[in-house]
Amino acid sequence: MVLAKVWKLKSHFVGFPKSSDFLLEEEELPAIKDGELLLEAEFLSVDPYMRPYSVMNMKEGDVMIGSQVAKVVESKVAEFHVGSFVVSHAGWRSHSISTGDSLQALPSTWPTELPRSLALGVLGMPGLTAYFGLLEICGPARGETLLVNAAAGAVGMLVGQIGKIKGCRVVGFAGSDPKVELLKELGFDSALNYRSVSSLDAALAQAAPGGYDCFFDNVGGDFLCAALPHMKHRGRVSVCGGISMYNDVTSQKLTFPQLTLIFKELKVEGFMVTRWQHRRDEGIAALAAWVKEGKLQYRETVTEGFSAMPDAFMGLLRGDNVGKAVVRA
Numbered sequence: 001m002v003l004a005k006v007w008k009l010k011s012h013f014v015g016f017p018k019s020s021d022f023l024l025e026e027e028e029l030p031a032i033k034d035g036e037l038l039l040e041a042e043f044l045s046v047d048p049y050m051r052p053y054s055v056m057n058m059k060e061g062d063v064m065i066g067s068q069v070a071k072v073v074e075s076k077v078a079e080f081h082v083g084s085f086v087v088s089h090a091g092w093r094s095h096s097i098s099t100g101d102s103l104q105a106l107p108s109t110w111p112t113e114l115p116r117s118l119a120l121g122v123l124g125m126p127g128l129t130a131y132f133g134l135l136e137i138c139g140p141a142r143g144e145t146l147l148v149n150a151a152a153g154a155v156g157m158l159v160g161q162i163g164k165i166k167g168c169r170v171v172g173f174a175g176s177d178p179k180v181e182l183l184k185e186l187g188f189d190s191a192l193n194y195r196s197v198s199s200l201d202a203a204l205a206q207a208a209p210g211g212y213d214c215f216f217d218n219v220g221g222d223f224l225c226a227a228l229p230h231m232k233h234r235g236r237v238s239v240c241g242g243i244s245m246y247n248d249v250t251s252q253k254l255t256f257p258q259l260t261l262i263f264k265e266l267k268v269e270g271f272m273v274t275r276w277q278h279r280r281d282e283g284i285a286a287l288a289a290w291v292k293e294g295k296l297q298y299r300e301t302v303t304e305g306f307s308a309m310p311d312a313f314m315g316l317l318r319g320d321n322v323g324k325a326v327v328r329a
């Protein structure tokens, strides 16, 4: 008999999440049956989408949604061997029972020098988000200027580096001076702290006096409104996220950008990374090759202990993380 620890949504978040919104429970798991396997979480992901998802798709008492890298500890499914690792979407659970459906096996050839947590980061959902969201929607060309915000986070850090690989001039905005320094180390041509610039408008203009061809937006709200007038004619905007709005209690009042969109003939397109699920292998192969060649660097912020899941999640929303935020169970 296995006692699983499970984090549940105790109360719907109102504004910024609080520790008291989460509930840690224990659940007895039954013995596995034929066609089932028992998983033990090794690394769990915390991601911004969990905040809007909780509003749209969860009720109080539900297990928090999420992905994890897990070890197969018992198996009655031929394709999954005990001791192998998978990415599972079991939510915030220390142990879970699965039929194997929708599990992604980590290759047995996973390089020992790469932590398995990368399957939740550069070699997982955030990597694919950066890869397809930038290349398919912005279509950056050599010599073009690319703008990205939340640039020191899991997705943004990769977007900027992929922009450099594609020959762009890259401008990144992040929320602290150490993050800005890191972006410069990673090869960003210009990096700015959006919290300390006296005017976002002036900073955007100064960083790219000729304007931006591509904008990968992770933040939305005021940043999006400030950036659109700095786009070049026929610029492309990839609307990936709106983290500045996820904790809003009342909707932000924004100035409609119709005239900018029309006269600049901008393409502004939202996306879900799941759009390219059928091209997952292609994306992971490209990202892995760049990591191996040293062209794509990754960073992780690892929080220790399953009991710290809510802290890691709240830290992510506050901007405590550099690169991908994960929890080691």
Ligand SMILES: NC(=O)C1=CN([C@@H]2O[C@H](COP(=O)(O)OP(=O)(O)OC[C@H]3O[C@@H](n4cnc5c(N)ncnc54)[C@H](OP(=O)(O)O)[C@@H]3O)[C@@H](O)[C@H]2O)C=CC1
Pocket: 047, 048, 049, 125, 126, 129, 150, 151, 152, 153, 154, 155, 156, 173, 174, 175, 176, 179, 218, 219, 239, 240, 241, 242, 243, 244, 245, 271, 272, 273, 274, 316, 317, 318, 319, 320, 321, 322, 323, 324, 325
């Ligand atoms: N469309 C899709 O399919 C997907 C969308 N996303 C979206 O991509 C974005 C980035 O996700 P991810 O890389 O995983 O997360 P990050 O690792 O970038 O973490 C979130 C970061 O957002 C920044 N942030 C928080 N609040 C604000 C704010 N008010 N204004 C500006 N920045 C803020 C913080 O960095 P800082 O210190 O710089 O403020 C924080 O570190 C999110 O919006 C997410 O929802 C992610 C995956 C898939």
Ligand SMILES: CCCCCCCCC/C=C/C=O
Pocket: 048, 049, 065, 066, 067, 089, 090, 091, 125, 240, 241, 272, 273, 274
């Ligand atoms: C628990 C499984 C979820 C994996 C899919 C995640 C899709 C993320 C899309 C993000 C949107 C905005 O942040």
